Amino acid sequence: MNTKKLIIGNWKMNPKTLALAKAQFSAIKKEAGKYKMVSVGISAPYIFLPELSKMASASLFVSAQNISSEKEGAHTGEVSSDMLSSMKIRNTIIGHSERRALGETNDFINKKIKSALRTKMNPVLCVGELERDSGMWYLGFVKTQIEECLAGIPKASLKNIVIAYEPVWAISSTENHREATPADFQEMKIYIQKVLSDMYGTPVHVPVLYGGSVDEKNAKGFLVEGGADGLLVGRSSLTPKKFVSIISIAHAINQNS
Ligand code: PGA
Numbered sequence: 001m002n003t004k005k006l007i008i009g010n011w012k013m014n015p016k017t018l019a020l021a022k023a024q025f026s027a028i029k030k031e032a033g034k035y036k037m038v039s040v041g042i043s044a045p046y047i048f049l050p051e052l053s054k055m056a057s058a059s060l061f062v063s064a065q066n067i068s069s070e071k072e073g074a075h076t077g078e079v080s081s082d083m084l085s086s087m088k089i090r091n092t093i094i095g096h097s098e099r100r101a102l103g104e105t106n107d108f109i110n111k112k113i114k115s116a117l118r119t120k121m122n123p124v125l126c127v128g129e130l131e132r133d134s135g136m137w138y139l140g141f142v143k144t145q146i147e148e149c150l151a152g153i154p155k156a157s158l159k160n161i162v163i164a165y166e167p168v169w170a171i172s173s174t175e176n177h178r179e180a181t182p183a184d185f186q187e188m189k190i191y192i193q194k195v196l197s198d199m200y201g202t203p204v205h206v207p208v209l210y211g212g213s214v215d216e217k218n219a220k221g222f223l224v225e226g227g228a229d230g231l232l233v234g235r236s237s238l239t240p241k242k243f244v245s246i247i248s249i250a251h252a253i254n255q256n257s
Helices: 018-032 046-055 081-086 106-118 137-149 155-160 182-200 219-223 240-256
Strands: 005-010 038-043 061-064 091-094 122-127 162-165 208-211 230-233
Touching (some): 005 208, 018 046, 106 137, 137 182, 219 230
Parallel strands (some): 122 162, 208 230
8 A cells, every 4th residue: 555755845934925925835735736646735934824724725734843842831932732733733843953953952852742742733853963974873863863852752652753854964054065865865764763663662653754955856766765755845845846846756656656
């Protein structure tokens, strides 16, 4: 049986206006409906979520980019999982490297994941090493991220979780970024599955997405050779034509497999 590939656009702090956000979303939605063999979402800034969620459909869901670790109360500037759930936002990115760079630790991210799961939201947990130089230390780095971010999460909750492997050195906004290869991803996916199986004592299936400078030229390699369960797409998701090409590639792969 085919499992649909999951393609999520991470708009980060873009675009500049609500009008542009609505136009981009509707251009993607118009095309996404043609590709049934793929699940597609857009992670948009909080301020656009109410309007975009009115436009969401079976072929295009809306996701948050972050969530508070707390339930309610004196936390200026934060948005809780209850608030998002009350607006029917079911998905959120958690632990993106750009938030880790602002000081989010694995422990803090662990609280956010628990917060999301409390209201049955589906977190996309981002992991990934900052650099790749000599040696295999990056495997241990990602292992620690997964063990600490998922500490105390019961096995039954894993069905709601997706992991996105985003090596920071391959993200388009990283200075002097380099392209990761499908082999880089494949190695890490196998390793992540081993880390999870060791943690939970039995083989567990958590979808693993690839993210980092994905475009319409390299998407197929990560999905086919790399075996990615989907893609987290930053810059290329801001151009509907490019993002739709990536969606169509993922659709064709599932259709032909
Ligand atoms: P990018 O961003 O595709 O622009 O590299 C990916 C991400 O940071 O989620």
